[in-house]
Amino acid sequence: MLGPVVIVGGGIGAISAATGIRLSDPAIEIIIVSEEDELPYDRTQLSKEFLLSGETPSFRLNLDQVTNLRWIGATRVEKLNTELKSVELSNGQAISYSTLVLATGATPRMLPNLTDIAVPVTALRTLRDASFIRKQLQPSTSLVIIGAGVIGLELASSARALGTDVTIIETLPHVMSRCAPPTLSSFVAAYHLRQGVTIHLGCQIEQAKDTILMLNNGLNITADLVVVGVGVEANDSIAKAAGIACDDGIFVDGYGRTTCPSVFAVGDVTRQLNASTGHFARIETWSNAQNQALALGRNLANGSFELYSEVPWYWSDQYDLQIQVAGASNGAIEIVRGSLDEPNFSIFQIHGNRIVGVSCVNRPRDFAISKRLIANHAVVERENIGNPAFDLRTYI
Numbered sequence: 001m002l003g004p005v006v007i008v009g010g011g012i013g014a015i016s017a018a019t020g021i022r023l024s025d026p027a028i029e030i031i032i033v034s035e036e037d038e039l040p041y042d043r044t045q046l047s048k049e050f051l052l053s054g055e056t057p058s059f060r061l062n063l064d065q066v067t068n069l070r071w072i073g074a075t076r077v078e079k080l081n082t083e084l085k086s087v088e089l090s091n092g093q094a095i096s097y098s099t100l101v102l103a104t105g106a107t108p109r110m111l112p113n114l115t116d117i118a119v120p121v122t123a124l125r126t127l128r129d130a131s132f133i134r135k136q137l138q139p140s141t142s143l144v145i146i147g148a149g150v151i152g153l154e155l156a157s158s159a160r161a162l163g164t165d166v167t168i169i170e171t172l173p174h175v176m177s178r179c180a181p182p183t184l185s186s187f188v189a190a191y192h193l194r195q196g197v198t199i200h201l202g203c204q205i206e207q208a209k210d211t212i213l214m215l216n217n218g219l220n221i222t223a224d225l226v227v228v229g230v231g232v233e234a235n236d237s238i239a240k241a242a243g244i245a246c247d248d249g250i251f252v253d254g255y256g257r258t259t260c261p262s263v264f265a266v267g268d269v270t271r272q273l274n275a276s277t278g279h280f281a282r283i284e285t286w287s288n289a290q291n292q293a294l295a296l297g298r299n300l301a302n303g304s305f306e307l308y309s310e311v312p313w314y315w316s317d318q319y320d321l322q323i324q325v326a327g328a329s330n331g332a333i334e335i336v337r338g339s340l341d342e343p344n345f346s347i348f349q350i351h352g353n354r355i356v357g358v359s360c361v362n363r364p365r366d367f368a369i370s371k372r373l374i375a376n377h378a379v380v381e382r383e384n385i386g387n388p389a390f391d392l393r394t395y396i
């Protein structure tokens with residue numbers, strides 16, 4: 001390989017691509033350019049441990065095993081020149097690459113009708129956001145979270161642990177509606193209500209003034225801090241400007257290849273071809289960014305073609321609930337195994353005689369086995385799946 005591999009971005013996608021290369025080849029020169037003025041950190045802890053305790057020992061991502069690496073922080077890649085094979089940096093310099101990996105992640109969507117409110121409004125994506133939120137969260141604070149997705153709910157859980165008063169406003173009729181089956185969604189909503197969170201579903205903010213949010217259902221809510229968690233948009237603008245095919249995400253195949261030779265992409269910024277569905281989709285999870293990038297790194301270093309086709313999955317920690325979800329989360333028959341009261345249960349999404357999705361609460365063993373059953377398209381009997389005494393490993 002002539003010239004360095006240049007990786008744009010400083011999150012888990014970037015670090016994992018570098019790790020994948022280095023574990024296979026000690027010599028390839030790697031340069032990482034990241035716009036954040038922080039060494040890489042674990043973004044998933046920002047809504048969990050970090051809010052509760054400040055920095056934890058495992059918070060920093062491990063760059064030590066990536067030797068022969070040049071790290072350029074606090075610097076943005078402004079432009080790609082795919083003909084010259086170089087990138088232009090915000091400090092005016094240009095760097096040539098043999099291979100370019102885009103791991104630029106995503107940026108939270110903000111809402112336009114919050115400009116007149118007199119209290120702080122923020123998203124939760126970066127260490128800076130989380131540090132700001134952490135300082136504001138006191139028992140006397142009225143926190144309003146807009147959006148009942150995973151990040152909003154994790155923030156609610158951490159804020160309740162700190163004694164903060166929490167209200168959630170969600171446009172859709174359910175919490176976690178994009179990423180959880182109906183039974184899990186109802187269970188999680190009820191759990192938050194029991195922990196003292198106020199949830200307004202099926203409504204939105206019409207106007208915001210001083211410290212008041214006026215909803216379209218006639219309710220007025222007072223806030224000291226507003227956190228917006230209504231999804232993210234892919235940071236694909238530099239790729240789009242270079243003529244690479246994008247549509248809220250850089251299109252990549254199962255090998256991380258974009259439509260431009262020598263340019264690859266991984267993580268939240270990608271719209272990737274799913275080997276099992278045949279559709280392109282954005283997958284905004286830690287495991288996806290990590291494993292897609294590790295596979296790419298190995299392929300780049302070895303000149304190999306290892307197809308990345310992991311069943312998409314994520315985890316979420318809320319109160320004492322360890323939630324793990326894999327595969328499809330709706331559109332199939334649901335079978336529950338275990339007890340929703342304990343809480344210790346798994347919800348299986350069954351299509352025909354196959355498991356297409358699983359959501360586990362405090363049942364990591366079910367989750368590990370079921371993920372394999374989904375990946376292997378194992379044929380199962382419905383009556384066995386719902387029986388907690390039945391050993392799921394029988395189907396492996």
Ligand SMILES: Cc1cc2nc3c(=O)[nH]c(=O)nc-3n(C[C@H](O)[C@H](O)[C@H](O)COP(=O)(O)OP(=O)(O)OC[C@H]3O[C@@H](n4cnc5c(N)ncnc54)[C@H](O)[C@@H]3O)c2cc1C
Binds near residue numbers: 014
């Ligand atoms: C608060 C929070 C909690 C989460 N919890 C979970 C969880 O529990 N489980 C789970 O599976 N997932 C979780 N996620 C999602 C997970 O963190 C992301 O899927 C993952 O971080 C994506 O990694 P990435 O490297 O693709 O992108 P990112 O982590 O977004 O990193 C991209 C980096 O690129 C930088 N960048 C962008 N453009 C440029 C440019 N032009 N030049 C230089 N640098 C640039 C960005 O500033 C950023 O540092 C959570 C996310 C958040 C925000």
